[in-house]
Amino acid sequence: MALKFDILHTSGKSRLGKLYTKHGVVDTPAFMPVGTCATVKAMMPESVAATGAQILLGNTYHLMLRPGADLVQKMGGLHKFMNWNKPILTDSGGFQVMSLSGLRKLTEEGVAFSSHVDGKKFFLSPEESINIQYKLDSNITMCMDECVKLPASHEVVKKSTEMSMRWARRSRDAFIDRDGYGIFGIQQGGDYQDLRQYSAEKLKAIGFDGYAIGGLAVGEGQEKMFEVLDYAPGMLPEDKPRYLMGVGRPDDIVGAVLRGVDMFDCVMPTRSGRTSQAFTARGTINIRNARHREDPRPLEAECDCPLCKNYSRAYIHHLQKCNEVLAVMLLTWHNIRYYQRLMQGIRHALAEDRLQEFVQDFYAKQALGDIEEI
Amino acid sequence: MALKFDILHTSGKSRLGKLYTKHGVVDTPAFMPVGTCATVKAMMPESVAATGAQILLGNTYHLMLRPGADLVQKMGGLHKFMNWNKPILTDSGGFQVMSLSGLRKLTEEGVAFSSHVDGKKFFLSPEESINIQYKLDSNITMCMDECVKLPASHEVVKKSTEMSMRWARRSRDAFIDRDGYGIFGIQQGGDYQDLRQYSAEKLKAIGFDGYAIGGLAVGEGQEKMFEVLDYAPGMLPEDKPRYLMGVGRPDDIVGAVLRGVDMFDCVMPTRSGRTSQAFTARGTINIRNARHREDPRPLEAECDCPLCKNYSRAYIHHLQKCNEVLAVMLLTWHNIRYYQRLMQGIRHALAEDRLQEFVQDFYAKQALGDIEEI
Numbered sequence: 001m002a003l004k005f006d007i008l009h010t011s012g013k014s015r016l017g018k019l020y021t022k023h024g025v026v027d028t029p030a031f032m033p034v035g036t037c038a039t040v041k042a043m044m045p046e047s048v049a050a051t052g053a054q055i056l057l058g059n060t061y062h063l064m065l066r067p068g069a070d071l072v073q074k075m076g077g078l079h080k081f082m083n084w085n086k087p088i089l090t091d092s093g094g095f096q097v098m099s100l101s102g103l104r105k106l107t108e109e110g111v112a113f114s115s116h117v118d119g120k121k122f123f124l125s126p127e128e129s130i131n132i133q134y135k136l137d138s139n140i141t142m143c144m145d146e147c148v149k150l151p152a153s154h155e156v157v158k159k160s161t162e163m164s165m166r167w168a169r170r171s172r173d174a175f176i177d178r179d180g181y182g183i184f185g186i187q188q189g190g191d192y193q194d195l196r197q198y199s200a201e202k203l204k205a206i207g208f209d210g211y212a213i214g215g216l217a218v219g220e221g222q223e224k225m226f227e228v229l230d231y232a233p234g235m236l237p238e239d240k241p242r243y244l245m246g247v248g249r250p251d252d253i254v255g256a257v258l259r260g261v262d263m264f265d266c267v268m269p270t271r272s273g274r275t276s277q278a279f280t281a282r283g284t285i286n287i288r289n290a291r292h293r294e295d296p297r298p299l300e301a302e303c304d305c306p307l308c309k310n311y312s313r314a315y316i317h318h319l320q321k322c323n324e325v326l327a328v329m330l331l332t333w334h335n336i337r338y339y340q341r342l343m344q345g346i347r348h349a350l351a352e353d354r355l356q357e358f359v360q361d362f363y364a365k366q367a368l369g370d371i372e373e374i
Numbered sequence: 375m376a377l378k379f380d381i382l383h384t385s386g387k388s389r390l391g392k393l394y395t396k397h398g399v400v401d402t403p404a405f406m407p408v409g410t411c412a413t414v415k416a417m418m419p420e421s422v423a424a425t426g427a428q429i430l431l432g433n434t435y436h437l438m439l440r441p442g443a444d445l446v447q448k449m450g451g452l453h454k455f456m457n458w459n460k461p462i463l464t465d466s467g468g469f470q471v472m473s474l475s476g477l478r479k480l481t482e483e484g485v486a487f488s489s490h491v492d493g494k495k496f497f498l499s500p501e502e503s504i505n506i507q508y509k510l511d512s513n514i515t516m517c518m519d520e521c522v523k524l525p526a527s528h529e530v531v532k533k534s535t536e537m538s539m540r541w542a543r544r545s546r547d548a549f550i551d552r553d554g555y556g557i558f559g560i561q562q563g564g565d566y567q568d569l570r571q572y573s574a575e576k577l578k579a580i581g582f583d584g585y586a587i588g589g590l591a592v593g594e595g596q597e598k599m600f601e602v603l604d605y606a607p608g609m610l611p612e613d614k615p616r617y618l619m620g621v622g623r624p625d626d627i628v629g630a631v632l633r634g635v636d637m638f639d640c641v642m643p644t645r646s647g648r649t650s651q652a653f654t655a656r657g658t659i660n661i662r663n664a665r666h667r668e669d670p671r672p673l674e675a676e677c678d679c680p681l682c683k684n685y686s687r688a689y690i691h692h693l694q695k696c697n698e699v700l701a702v703m704l705l706t707w708h709n710i711r712y713y714q715r716l717m718q719g720i721r722h723a724l725a726e727d728r729l730q731e732f733v734q735d736f737y738a739k740q741a742l743g744d745i746e747e748i
Contacts, residue, residue, distance in 0.1 A: 038692065042699040044680065067667075067692040075670055075688055083684040293441075296449055306418065310457040314449055318412065318441040325416040325699060 003140070003182030003209040005241050009350055013233070013260035016350040019210075019241055021087040021139040022180025023079060024054065028241060028262040029346050031253065031339045032057045032089060034270060037066065038082040041270050042328045043336070045084040051305070051333065052340035054086055055139075057265040060093035060132055061100065064122065065115045069135040077137030089140035089184075089265070091245070092129040092171070095147050106146070108163065126167040130174035130183075141183045142212065143171035150190055150220040157190035164188045164214075165202040172206050182209030184243060187236065190215055191228050200235035210241040213261070217246045226255050233260035250279060250342055254362055257346055258355075269339050273332030276320050280338065281365045287331070291373045292317040305337040306330060377514070377556030377583040379615050383724055387607070387634035390724040393584075393615055395461040395513040396554025397453060398428065402615060402636040403720050405627065405713045406431045406463060408644060411440065412456040415644050416699070416706045419458045425679070425707065426714035428460055429513075431639040434467035434506055435474065438496065439489045443509035451511030463514035463558075463639070465619070466503040466545070469521050480520070482537065500541040504548035504557075515557045516586065517545035524564055524594040531564035538562045538588075539576040546580050556583030558617060561610065564589055565602050574609035584615040587635070591620045600629050607634035624653060624716055628736055631720055632729075643713050647706030650694050654712065655739045661705070665747045666691040679711040680704060 009016040017028040033040050033048060035056045040048050048056070058078055063069065075081045078088055097104060097113050101122075104113035110125030126144040133141040145164035148157050168185050175183040185203035189195030203211060213232050216225045225247075233242050243263035244256050253264050269279065276288040280300045285292075287299070295313035303309075307316065307330040319327035342362075349358035383390040391402040407414050407422060409430045414422050422430070432452055437443065449455045452462055471478060471487050475496075478487035484499030503518040519538040522531050542559050549557040559577035563569030577585060587606050590599045599621075607616050617637035618630050627638050643653065650662040654674040659666075661673070669687040677683075681690065681704040693701035716736075723732035 037696045037698055038689070039698050039700045042703070044700070044703065046680075066696055067688070071668060071688065071692075074668065075686055081686070081689055083689075294445060294448065306420075312449055312455070314441070314445065315412070315455055315457075318445075322411045322436075322440055324411055324413050325702060326413045326418070328699060329416070329418065329703070 002177050002179060005210070005239065007239070009353075011350055011353060011355045012258065014257050014350055014355055015260065015262055016347055017241065017262055020180070021055075021182075022178075023085060023087045023139055026054045026087055026263075027347055029253075029257045029343055029350075030055060030263050031343045032263065032265040033336050033339075034059070034265055034267045035082065035084070036267075037062050038072070038078060040332075040336070042273065042325070042332045043270075045082060047333055048084070048336065049086065051337040052344060053336060056084055056086070056088050058088055058090045058136065058138065059096060060090050060129060060136070061096035063090075063136060064093060064124075064132050065117055065120075069132040073135040073137070079137060087139040088136075090133045090136055090138035090142065092126075092142045092144035093124055093132065094129065094144045097124055098147065108166075110144075126170040127174040130171050134176060139181055140210065141175055141181070143168045143183065143186050143208075145186045145188060145214055147188070147215050147218065148190055149218050150215070150224070152190055154192055154195070157188075157192055157195055161188040161190075161195050161199050165199060168203060169206055172208065184208055184210040184212050184241075186212040186214040186245070187232060188215045189232075191220060191224055193231055196228065196232045197235055200232075204237060208240070210243060210263075211236040212243040212245050214245050216244065217248055217252070222252060222255070225252070226259065229256055229259040229261065250339070251363075251366065253342065254346070254359055258359065269335035270332050273335050274328050276327075276331070277335075278331055278338075279335050280370070281362075282368045282370055283366050285370050287313065287316045287327075288320050295374050297371070297374070299334060300338075303334065303337065303341070305334045307334040376551050376553060379584070379613065381613070383727075385724055385727060385729045386632065388631050388724055388729055389634065389636055390721055391615065391636055394554070395429075395556075396552075397459060397461045397513055400428045400461055400637075401721055403627075403631045403717055403724075404429060404637050405717045406637065406639040407710050407713070408433070408639055408641045409456065409458070410641075411436050412446070412452060414706075414710070416647065416702045417644075417710070419456060421707055422458070422710065423460065425711040426718060427710060430458055430460070430462050432462055432464045432510065432512065433470060434464050434503060434510070435470035437464075437510060438467060438498075438506050439491055439494075443506040447509040447511070453511060461513040462510075464507045464510055464512035464516065466500075466516045466518035467498055467506065468503065468518045471498055472521070482540075484518075500544040501548040504545050508550060513555055514584065515549055515555070517542045517557065517560050517582075519560045519562060519588055521562070521589050521592065522564055523592050524589070524598070526564055528566055528569070531562075531566055531569055535562040535564075535569050535573050539573060542577060543580055546582065558582055558584040558586050558615075560586040560588040560619070561606060562589045563606075565594060565598055567605055570602065570606045571609055574606075578611060582614070584617060584637075585610040586617040586619050588619050590618065591622055591626070596626060596629070599626070600633065603630055603633040603635065624713070625737075625740065627716065628720070628733055632733065643709035644706050647709050648702050650701075650705070651709075652705055652712075653709050654744070655736075656742045656744055657740050659744050661687065661690045661701075662694050669748050671745070671748070673708060674712075677708065677711065677715070679708045681708040
């Protein structure tokens with residue numbers, strides 16, 4: 001087996017696990033901060049590690065454009081290039097080609113597109129995607145698939161899912177097995193249970209080191225997503241990690257863990273750090289709001305990040321008003337730390353068989369809203 | 375005496391000293407990074423301290439506009455507000471009122487102006503400037519003065535210097551003496567030796583904890599500046615620190631130390647960090663240059679900052695091309711560290727009586743230029 005995965009404990013559908021890679025262990029349920037262009041925006045990698053993050057996600061689409069996979073390989077791989085010695089998962093690039101690039105043409109063979117940066121032309125096939133992820137030295141390579149926006153008709157989703165499963169086969173064939181490295185298949189099928197089942201069977205027949213649930217968090221809303229998650233994870237092998245791509249908000253993650261998901265990634269904590277949004281146990285706070293202007297209290301008294309330990313709300317508010325980089329640095333750090341504390345809380349609760357209690361407390365605190373204005 | 379200053383050693387006109395403040399000791403010759411809006415741009419304060427910086431400069435003009443001196447005072451002073459527990463020097467605000475604000479009117483009483491941020495109207499007098507700096511809890515308060523752009527006629531400089539000396543008297547009278555806090559007078563007089571002498575005599579008659587040399591680095595060029603520095607520092611008291619305001623490039627600092635200056639501040643290292651410029655022993659490097667694209671070597675092999683220890687030139691080049699915040703963070707850190715290493719080198723050389731040798735080596739290395747292209 002290329003990637004070892006141990007399930008230490010279960011509670012209902014939820015699982016406490018450990019995923020072993022060449023670059024270290026990932027405790028699951030895990031949240032992966034996104035390091036799009038070989039950097040988690042506005043963070044030093046040692047600070048990312050200090051938040052408790054054990055694995056990052058890199059974006060193949062961005063890295064193939066700049067600086068290019070060959071250059072990263074020449075520099076000793078993505079870990080060395082960006083000074084992150086822990087595990088890295090890379091996506092296939094397919095999703096972002098479809099959402100970001102210009103002039104794209106999708107065929108059975110792959111997708112031709114031009115770079116959103118300089119218009120340069122590229123062709124991405126399942127084989128090329130796997131090859132790029134190899135050059136990046138990614139610990140977890142993702143299959144290339146097509147992701148349909150919801151809502152979509154059964155016919156459209158079926159046709160797309162069938163092609164994604166052919167691409168999954170081609171991706172698996174192109175992947176070179178090595179100890180501590182693995183490849184994940186991606187279940188598609190939209191919100192159609194029969195297509196999710198079809199996709200799961202196809203993937204299991206091929207055999208992967210882990211299984212992602214794709215095609216969700218694409219505009220369908222949380223209720224619909226949870227409906228799919230009520231059945232989709234259970235179709236995937238019990239003994240392999242399950243990864244819900246691109247999710248999500250804290251309550252999305254809590255709900256998905258309850259439904260048997262082990263891994264998550266999202267730009268939410270980093271992007272919010274750049275738009276004055278802070279995640280807290282008592283909900284989301286916009287630090288630009290005038291109520292914080294003279295508030296000497298920390299953003300979140302219980303948090304141990306540098307922002308909450310060393311600064312007042314008044315100071316962060318001031319930095320934001322002055323568009324100071326330090327505001328982005330501190331808010332990003334706080335938000336990633338919030339997500340990691342959430343995952344640590346979930347894992348501790350799982351280990352101690354009190355996940356239901358943890359979840360109730362999570363929702364109760366979120367409902368409180370921010371502390372009283374001063 | 376409100377601020378104690380010990381001269382430990384001299385070599386020619388150069389002095390090795392220690393300045394004692396309420397918030398700690400400053401080894402001189404010293405370089406002060408600039409923390410304009412209660413933050414050294416793109417740096418955590420603990421990182422600024424890690425570079426070896428022992429004192430920061432804060433800008434009264436910016437802070438009086440945002441967040442306002444009363445708010446900073448309410449939050450426990452600037453040290454606590456920005457989480458910097460070492461010494462802070464603040465300028466008077468006068469210089470930046472004249473360079474940044476709109477609709478200003480200068481009279482003997484002070485200067486009326488409108489904020490460049492929102493047009494709000496303010497009046498800054500010597501008394502008000504000192505009061506603001508008191509509220510900020512600045513360790514070193516600067517007199518309010520007028521600074522004339524060079525070249526300027528003897529008559530213009532004389533008139534301005536005379537007013538600045540009246541303002542120096544008013545500033546000193548408004549200052550409240552406390553242990554560990556002090557006020558510096560500012561010598562004006564442009565490039566006229568008689569006016570520099572006049573200004574020095576006036577300031578000495580008033581009596582200050584330190585003396586700044588103002589009105590230089592305002593467009594006169596290094597040669598002209600050094601001409602003035604050949605005589606101006608010697609007019610000021612031997613036993614007090616001498617501070618050359620707004621200077622400068624590394625070779626400006628070396629030349630000024632040789633002429634008897636003890637303290638410096640400049641936005642150069644921080645501003646350059648935002649424009650891809652890196653200072654090194656072998657001169658200035660623009661990391662955006664294509665020659666760095668595939669260069670696996672560190673920016674400066676001898677440097678111990680995170681950028682030089684953990685990353686290739688290729689990586690920093692990549693971050694710059696992608697406009698990543700981390701590029702600014704790392705380059706700023708490197709540049710401040712470069713300045714602090716320069717000052718540490720000067721101090722060590724002074725302590726070991728080999729300043730001339732150090733200076734020769736400094737110029738020889740600067741003349742080499744960057745390492746050969748790979």
